[in-house]
Amino acid sequence: MKTLLTEDQLRDGVQRLAKEIVEFYEGRPLTIVGILTGSVVVLADLIRELNMPLRVGVVQARSYHGATTERGELIINADLMPDIKDRDVLLVDDIFDTGHTLVEVVAKMRELQPRSVRSLVLFRKEGRQQVQHEPDFVGFRIPDEFVVGYGLDYEDAYRHLRYLASLEEAEITNHLLEGESGGR
Secondary structure (H helix, E strand, C coil): CEEEECHHHHHHHHHHHHHHHHHHHCCCCEEEEEEECCCHHHHHHHHHHCCCCEEEEEEEEECCCCCCCCCCCCEEECCCCCCCCCCEEEEEEEEECCCHHHHHHHHHHHHCCCCEEEEEEEEEECCCCCCCCCCCEEEEEECCCCEEECCECECCECCCCCCEEECCHHHHHHHHHHHHCCCC
C-alpha cells in the first residue's frame, strides 16, 4: 500500500474542518448526521474538535455491496437519526467519489424539513464526479485511486488504519484470493 495521507495530516485536516464549521455556524446549535459506515472515524474525531451546541446521529446509506466497485441501488435507513425539522444539519461522509450517494442523502434530508442542510466530506476524489453538487466542506482532494484507511474499506478490511492508503491492483487480487481460501 502507498500512504497518501499520514495520521498527522489527517488530524490537522479534521482540526481545520472543525474551525471552518465553528466559524460558519457562529455558535448556533448544529445537528451532525454521519453517513454510515465510512464516516464513523471522521465523525468521532470531528465532534471532539467542535466547541458548540451539538446533536449527533447517523444514517445508513449503501450503494456498493460486497466486492463490487460498481454502484447499485442506494438504500437509505434513517432510523438512527434524530428529528431534524427546523434544525441546521451537517451531513458528514468519508468520501465524495461520483457524488450520487451524497446527492440522494441530501435530498432525503430535505424531505424532513430542516432549516438548512450542508455537507462535509473528508476526501473528495478528483475526476470521478458525476453530479452537479459540491460538498460545502472538503478536507482533502485526493487522486482517483482505490483508497482505504481512516474509515474507508475494501470488503470491510482496512477501516482501522490511522492513515489513508492507496491499494494497488495486486493487493486487491491478493485480498480476494485470501478471502476465497479462508484467510491468510
